[in-house]
Each structure stands twice: as structure tokens, then as C-alpha cells.
Amino acid sequence: MILVLLLVFVVLPLGLILLYRVVPPPVTPLMLIRLVEGQGLDKDWVPWKEISPHLRQAVVASEDNLFCQHSGFDWQSLEAAAKAYASGERAGGGSTISMQTAKNLFLWPSRSIIRKGLEVPLTAMLEMLWPKRRILEVYLNIAEWGPGIYGIEAAAQHYFKRAAEDLTPRQASQLVAVLPNPLEWRPVPPSDYVARRARVIRTRIRQLGPLLDCVSG
Template sequence: MRRLLRWALVGVFGLVGLTVAWALLYRVVPVPATPLMLIRAAGGSGLDRDWEPLEAISPHLARAVVAAEDTGFCGHGGFDWASIEAALEENEEGKRLRGGSTISQQTAKNAFLWPDRSWTRKGAEAWFTLLIEGLWPKRRILEVYLNIVEWGDGIYGAEAAARHHFRKSASALTRREAALLAVVLPSPLRWSPATPSAYVVRRAGIIERRMAVVERDGLAGCVR
């Protein structure tokens, strides 16, 4: 029994060490591919992405995704506890797990984990969120997020999205184009920023107004 316990502890500490090393590696090197990219590519979607440093991506897009996805990005430690509590209340009767994820959580999920809504995946997501919040600066979290998030069928990251939808580089995105890209993030296979529906246009206007608040409240203080 002691030997079994010893091997179990070795396994746990080995797994912890591996995940820490993985997170440290992604702090300094571009994420080569994500599980979602590989799954989609295996299904025939293709894989269009080009890694760009944060300074080569329009600051409008950084503000837009924070305004749309996580207005508390600069102030939290990886989790929006109010949203998590609301999600748990909705799911306490066994309903499907819903959102409330921060940009940090989404980055952890996309960079390291498989697409799933199970509690096991959620637990792993929480662990990797703690790792990147502890080991990466906020600037790096946002940089990785903008380079790996899905923006269409086989389209990943800001540069590929800007070229595909607006025929320009990510550095040249306007305020309006950035807002349109941010709006479609919850459902990039359903909505298009290039040919937006009335709903997407309406939401983009709301995001543009929020972007001014994000800029005023100091996104530059934690990112740029």
C-alpha cells in the first residue's frame, strides 16, 4: 500500500510539474496549435492562422474583445466569481453547463485543453487558469488569446480573421471592424463580421460604446 501511495504521489507531482513546464513554455513561444484546431482540421475545416505579437494587432481589437468578453480582465485573478455563481445556480438542477468564462479561462481552455463541457474539463481549465495568471503577465494572456481564438471555420487568431473577413492585416483594423469581430466570438461558425446580421450590427454598436469605457478605465495599465 505504501508503495502504491508513493507511486501515486510521484504521478501527481509529475503531472503538476509537466503542466507548469508547459505553461512556462507557452509564456515565451507561440502556441503551435490547439486541440480545437487539430480536431477541426481532422474534420476537414483546414487551419488558417498566423501568429502576431500584440503590438502588431490593432489596439481597437484588444479593447473590443475585453469590452465584449471580460470587462474585468485587468482587475481579476482569472475568475469572475459573480458570473460563476450565476452559472452554478442555473446548472444546479442538472442543466447544461453555461458560460461566464473570463478571457483568462478561455485562453487556458483553448491553449491546453479539449473542447468539452464536463466537470473534469472545467477542473483542468481552472488549474491552467491559475497557472497562466500566476506565470504570465496579462499582456501575454491577451496576446495568446487573440492569436488562437476561433473566428470562423478553420480561421484562428486576429491576423487570419482580419485577412479573411476584411482583406487587411490585424494591425489595420478599424474600431468598427474590431467591434464586429468581437461580437461574433461566442458563435463564430454562425455569425459573420463581414456580412453581419441586424443583431450583430446592433451588438457591435454596444461594444463600441463599451470600448471607450475600457480605454478610460485603463486597459493600457495592464496590457500595453
């Protein structure tokens, strides 16, 4: 039994993480779940250099300001989220891009303590074995951007009829603005809330400056 657990929770994930450092992940649990739900599957992998720098900067400005600095975990935000959860309040925030990448690659979409517990060692392995650029590259290529839409290339083509490398700052910010709830929000036409959120993201990009260095080149 111990050997089976080691295989399932250590050896297999470690092997996949090493493989996915150089090979695009073919599918994720979320994609399969949504496919069974009837949402379809539209995805098209693009390498780092074919993703607009505006989009890379926008997602860090929106999702994880300290992405270039931390080792996978924003402990201050995690502590605040844990305290909110313990007191019965809505526990928002705390999840870094590295954590979201680990979750999207290997786990299921839920807020359970079990899933969160599995997310921690997977995130640590990603940070140890992948450079920051690979983490963000994979994240942007497997993230859900709408019903049945996965990866920034499919999203750019679907919403703006253009390649991911050609996204403007405004288009990039509108796409990133829907990431917290891609099944309900749309970048085009943006609701008042999405438009406001996109403006905040563009402002934050200018404010972050060198904190975006690892994703700008």
C-alpha cells in the same frame, strides 16, 4: 500511477506554460479536432504591438470587462453560472479571458464538469506566470474566428483583407461580436444580431475607460 498523474496534469502543463510565455504555441487541441473534422487550419501569429488596440479593447469590452482587475476568475459571474447550471437553466457567462486562454491552449471544447475542473488550476498557473498582456496576446492568436480560421491576423486577412494592426473600431467590434459562436456567425456581412452586438461593444469600450488600461498601450 500517482507519478503519471502528476506528470500529465501538473509537470507537463507547467512546463508548457513556462515555454509559451516566450514561444508562440504551435497548435491547440481545438485546432487538431477541427482539422480532423475537415475544416482546415489557417493561422498566422502576430505579436502584441501588431494587434490593433481597437481589437484588444473590443475583446475585453465584450468578453471580460474586469480582465485588467481580476486574478483569473470573476467569482460573482461564476457563482451565478453555477446556480443556473444547478437549477437546470442555461449557464452562460462566468468564463474570463484567462479561463478561455487556458481552455483553448490545453483542453477540449465541451461543457463537461471535468473539463471545467481542469480549467481552474490551469488558469491559476497562467495568471501566476504570465502578465496580462501575454494572456490576451495568446488568446487573440489562438482563438477560433471561423471554420479553420485561428488567430486575429488570419481573421483580419480573411474577412477584411488587411493586417490585424490596421483594423478599424468597427471592424474590430464586428470580429469580436462573433467570438461566442464563430462557426455560425460571420463578421462580414454581419447579420442584424452581429451588427447590434458590435455597436454595443463599441459603446461599452467608451464606458469602461480606465478598466482597459492594461490592454490599451
